[in-house]
Amino acid sequence: MISPAQAKKLIAANLIKIKNQKINTNTSIGYTLNETIYAERDQPPFDRVTMDGIAINSRTFKNNNYEFNIESVHFAGDSKKTLKNKYCCIEVMTGSVLPEGTDCVIPIERLTIKNNIACLEANYELKKWQFIHRQGSDHKKGEKVLQPGHKIAPIDIALILSCGKDKINVNDEPSIRVISTGCELIPAGKKIQPHQIRMSNGPSIVAMLNEQNYKNCMHHHLVDDKQIQKTNIKKYLSQSNILILSGGISMGKADFIPKILDELKVECIFYKIKQRPGKPMWFGVGPKNQLVFALPGNPVSAITCCRHYIIPALKEMCGGENPDKEYVQLQKNIHLTSKLTYFLPVKFFKTSSAIRKVIPIETNTSGDFTSLSGTSGYIELSGNKNKFSKSENIIFHNWKHP
């Protein structure tokens, strides 16, 4: 059996490259940028006034001339004006272009304006270039402002638009099929018998993918009939880049999945990982390089494997950067008896400290997803150790991949 780290490497070695798509910048939030964004112009594009007031020539101020005739008024959106008489001023509004011949702004709060004369308060001190956001001081025209691989946040929308780009190249959306198998599964809203259970894994996997901006996902249910499963998996395989199966990979008599995948020429890359939950995870590659993940049917296993392996793989396929590892501090000692790496759900401990402290929430078997609700993520306790002490820093994975 391989380790979780080996499993990640094997998946990474088999990733296909997802194409780009061009979309509107306005709706690009959460996508991975797949081009370099260059500054269209200097930013700011001109010496930009940052306060309402008057623009003057600071050299005339040195002459203690505390009254300025107002030559004209200059609004944001007006083209650049020129101060004709250097002893006068131009009234300027926030956002306007600094007039030619001026080099500082005095805020309106420091002035009284009467009969078109701006009169300055007593003892006012002034610095050249004050209240002016200098042209090109944020970035110069042609500078790289964003690189491929960047995940687009709201503030980036402003940045990209300020570069004049209303459309940008981002990752295309991989087409994903999520398949739940099992005769016992009955959807919510339908009548249920005592021996049946509610279908919940598939929809929660789809929800986790949607949350990460993978919207091209469909969910299907297949009963435990080998022929039905084979026919449909073949069809879904031809229609998608990624196949995620939940259930049907144990050693039971109705667990046809590994056999069917083999018959459909999906090459098994690995089966079973030294981990809990999720030991029986299966991963393979289809004839057209489709990635096939077969997850255990237990809800805790399925959602943990999806978060730990599938989400990071999708991100890498789409050209995204992997985030830095995060660490947390456990609030108690933990002794493990198993050699399996343990993915243990945790809640954050309320604290006014910068140390992130977590309380482990042990699930009651890997079928218990009730206790998972409200946890923030899980810690990764390596199977190579059996004691984890309170003072130790332990790797943390947020359920919501950063």
Place this chain on the structure above:
Amino acid sequence: MISPAQAKKLIAANLIKIKNQKINTNTSIGYTLNETIYAERDQPPFDRVTMDGIAINSRTFKNNNYEFNIESVHFAGDSKKTLKNKYCCIEVMTGSVLPEGTDCVIPIERLTIKNNIACLEANYELKKWQFIHRQGSDHKKGEKVLQPGHKIAPIDIALILSCGKDKINVNDEPSIRVISTGCELIPAGKKIQPHQIRMSNGPSIVAMLNEQNYKNCMHHHLVDDKQIQKTNIKKYLSQSNILILSGGISMGKADFIPKILDELKVECIFYKIKQRPGKPMWFGVGPKNQLVFALPGNPVSAITCCRHYIIPALKEMCGGENPDKEYVQLQKNIHLTSKLTYFLPVKFFKTSSAIRKVIPIETNTSGDFTSLSGTSGYIELSGNKNKFSKSENIIFHNWKHP
């Protein structure tokens, strides 16, 4: 001038209540649950087999009977069977109902099956109830499993569906209008003159709202013409719960917004907060209790005020729980000269410690959004202090509201 905390209180005191809506559980991710979810049945609904193998009566095992005749095979989805002869066994699959008359499961890995007889490996030790997920051990029928106010995560989808609910009550979506004002604003993709700037604030505010699942948002641009602004703001006010204006609230001659809002009977609750960026923020309540936020036109101010005041207010209006405060540790001493609370953008410092350390990223004036890209959030440095030392824990706000 009021403090940021007082501003938050004044906003909270004026919040309107948003109605519920009923939506499909499958697509409820990120919404706030507005009902209590009760367990439909015991979870698990029956003694559930967790391994493929055989189910036996453990008392017969005490008699050292290591061979069991297989009475029948029991699949997941089959209705409950009964073991007729207590010295025999029933072959069971993961997920099936534990047969009546049995109380433990022996995994198939420990057996050889030949001629319908399951033969156990030597020296096998057994515990009653092993490999059985007991009925009701996660929760009992009728128990509260989720409370109103809970933000729905992927794992909750599984939980809610397992309670049989395919539709649930969540917050309705407030109708929000975002209005950018200014003659100087030109959308990306259109020809631009040297004295004009790209429209970027409005779209990035909409993006931040969308990221938080507020999808019922429209963005409009109004030039600096008082009559045009008044006519349109009146219309938008009649069509929405929330109005967010960006620009037009300084003391300039083209800053008509406070006057217009007054004429439209929007009562000013506060104007200006002891903070930077974002000092000139304006907040008021319309004649039908619409909330009106008028943000400064500078991009850094606008996005910071949106994150700090509007997003938490929307969350509260929609019935959501407010998250615990988060703290980080600064990597250098900071001395402030101003009495204004300082919202300072930060990046996380790469570390293998559980202490969250941040590097401040000072922006070049509040017009500089280039440096904001790639920051994770901002720290809140109170204006009541002027020294912040390296060892101190400081409040942190993630750009993405948790």
